[in-house]
Amino acid sequence: MTSLDDLPVRADLRGKSPYGAPQKSVPVALNVNENTHQIPEAVAHDIVQSLAVAVLGANRYPDREFAVLRDSLAGYLNRGLPEEQALTASNLWAANGSNEVLQQVLQAFGGPGRSLLSFDPTYSMYPLLADGTGTRWIGESRDADFELSPETAAVAVKRHDPDLVFLCSPNNPTGTPLSLDTVEAVYDATRGIVVVDEAYAEFAPDGTPSALTLLPGRERLLISRTMSKAFAFAGVRLGYLAAAPAVTDALRLVRLPYHLSALTQAAAVAALRHSEEMLAMVDDIRGQRDRIVTRLAELGYRPYRTESNFVLFGGVRDPHAVFEALLEQGILVRDLAIEGCLRVSAGTEAETTAFLDALAELDSTV
Incomplete structure (x- = not known):
């Protein structure tokens, strides 16, 4: 029987293990x-009704630009932002889980000859996504107790000059919060793309500022979110990011056609109607x-x-x-x-x- 070792897998993937x-x-x-x-049961019933409507049109391709969903996501994020920093649909992007969002970011801005830096220990999918896109992975060390100061982060970025930096806030697997000062220090120290992965942002104490507040004037800053955690939507697979409109234009270059199904879009929009x-x-x-x-x-x-x-x-x-x-x-x-x-x-x-x-x-x- 043919094994993985018998197949002509890319040389840089040999010996690697999948997420497990x-x-x-x-x-x-x-x-x-x-x-x-x-x-909640009442919310589930509304989601099911929305899915039933979407199924009736499933013979047609879904909205490739998922306009209603992007508008709904912008509305959700704007609840925590000052009016002058309000996001529009053009700032939002979504995919099948935040892992696919991050993969698309690496497809657009990473790849062979480019590098991704983050700080270990961190989300184990980051190096796997780097491997899958041919992006060189750089794992730098954290401070004591898994903290990450602006000074430590900026020094590492200047040393390696990466094309992308992923910052997990709060960090997975340690739960460590990340200060906005650290995000700003990394952004100022690099010429490349900076992604702040806020998958667990909703679990921070009330009033904790999001890196979303840093977006104005920072064209290379991307804030990744997910509906898997706070929205109990892990099985639906809906991740998203907020960034400058030019970033979403870049992601269109690498996304698969109609990558978000009509059912996924309908379920997510319905859930966002019931965010409270x-x-x-x-x-x-x-x-x-x-x-x-x-x-x-x-x-x-x-x-x-x-x-x-x-x-x-x-x-x-x-x-x-x-x-x-x-x-x-x-x-x-x-x-x-x-x-x-x-x-x-x-x-x-x-x-x-x-x-x-x-x-x-x-x-x-x-």
Whole structure:
């Protein structure tokens, strides 16, 4: 039987591994930072009705420019922006998850002979997306406790002179918030594209400024978002970014024709109509996250600073053993191969309780 090694795969992809977060059927899955809350029933009914209307026109190609969706996304983001900084549909782009958005960014601005810099540990898809587009990956170090100061970031950018910089804010997998001062320092230090990945932005404390406020006058700055987390839309696959209109023009050069299905567009527009109801669960998730932080500290672990919907915690003597022991009890967390650390997503109150109780019981045996 032919194996991967027998095929004429690109030389730069040989020996690489695909993204592979564990997918296991367990009662309490807290390993991939999903929103474990279900979509409110009334909202779900409206989404289903919108899908039914879209299906009636599914014999035709969808709106290639997804104009209604882009307008809806602009309206959603503008709720947190001053009137003078308001975005329009021309500032918005969307694709099948933020991973596809970032891939399109690399297709347009990266590629052979170009480089992408970020700061490890960070989202594991960044180097994989770089590999897939033939972009050279540069992983630089963070400060202590996974923080990233403006000085550290600017020095690394000046040293490597990358074509693109990806900044994850809050950072995945550590949850570390990123200051706007750091974003500005990176932008001023580079000639290239700067992407701020705000996939978990909605979980930050109320009043936390978004990098969206830095967009005016910065043509090379792109802000990536997703509906997977706060909107509980992981299964729908809808990511988006805000940037100067010229950036969306560049992304049109590499997107596949009609890349967003009519069903995806309809579901996302319907969900955005109910953003207040959809985001109501965010407060509960933040509460469970803070509860995890407090209890982990009481148990003698070291939870790192987080403004996301998950907690990275150190002080784990044997992460693999703890991971396996929790899994035996039907609780799936994430072993990221960060020394002495595990990561857990904030779930519902019941899921969070199950994790904390199980960990407390294991504390004396593992």
